[in-house]
Amino acid sequence: MTLPVPLVDGVTLRLLRPDDGPALAAAYARNREHLAPWEPVRPDAFWTAARQTAQVGVALSEHAAGRGCPLVLDDDGAIVGRLNVSDVVGGAFLNGHLGYWVDAARTGRGLMSAAVRAAVDLARDDLGLHRLQAATLPHNAASQRVLDRAGFTRIGVASRYLRIAGEWQDHVLFQRILDDPPTSTG
Numbered sequence: 001m002t003l004p005v006p007l008v009d010g011v012t013l014r015l016l017r018p019d020d021g022p023a024l025a026a027a028y029a030r031n032r033e034h035l036a037p038w039e040p041v042r043p044d045a046f047w048t049a050a051r052q053t054a055q056v057g058v059a060l061s062e063h064a065a066g067r068g069c070p071l072v073l074d075d076d077g078a079i080v081g082r083l084n085v086s087d088v089v090g091g092a093f094l095n096g097h098l099g100y101w102v103d104a105a106r107t108g109r110g111l112m113s114a115a116v117r118a119a120v121d122l123a124r125d126d127l128g129l130h131r132l133q134a135a136t137l138p139h140n141a142a143s144q145r146v147l148d149r150a151g152f153t154r155i156g157v158a159s160r161y162l163r164i165a166g167e168w169q170d171h172v173l174f175q176r177i178l179d180d181p182p183t184s185t186g
């Protein structure tokens, strides 16, 4: 797959770049309240351009080592979302974990549905993976809808799986076997 991938309304999905730290810090600042219920509690330093630049360096090192694929949703230079394939494992597993968010002002336009579909193709064709897994909070209906539309299937509930918003919370686990055709086209 050739990146960047066009998504919706001129927004593209592209690889994270070394100079993205300030744009990422701006995006996280805009979306602090929007993301709070769905993410870990962040330390104060997280919100700075310096920390975001450092995190970009780590993510690009992981990418170079074949352990992940850090992508951003770009609207004319502004970062309006993220999508990461992380914790890539080879061998008999060939698995990655999927995480994502969209700017509060851009939700409900099909952006993440298009991005996750592109990530499925990229994980299969470029990363050579067999499977992607995603985990959502049980009440995250929008995220579950995105996964359903991209052909993910619900495989169960993991108790107290991730520490989100300061609490160890149950998550619904989803998987997509990448060679399978989508089970849902909604």
Ligand SMILES: CC(C)(COP(=O)(O)OP(=O)(O)OC[C@H]1O[C@@H](n2cnc3c(N)ncnc32)[C@H](O)[C@@H]1OP(=O)(O)O)[C@@H](O)C(=O)NCCC(=O)NCCS
Pocket (backbone or CB within 6 Å): 034, 035, 038, 100, 101, 102, 103, 106, 107, 108, 109, 110, 111, 112, 113, 114, 135, 136, 137, 140, 141, 142, 143, 145, 146
């Ligand atoms: C989840 C998230 C990424 C979805 O991004 P998005 O670009 O708005 O997603 P899409 O527009 O492609 O699709 C969203 C779908 O969920 C539906 N939806 C939204 N809110 C919903 C709700 N409360 N109940 C049921 N469905 C809902 C939308 O109607 C849409 O489905 P449709 O196209 O069939 O109408 C975005 O809401 C977000 O960033 N949330 C905060 C962070 C987060 O939850 N990340 C994922 C953690 S697992």
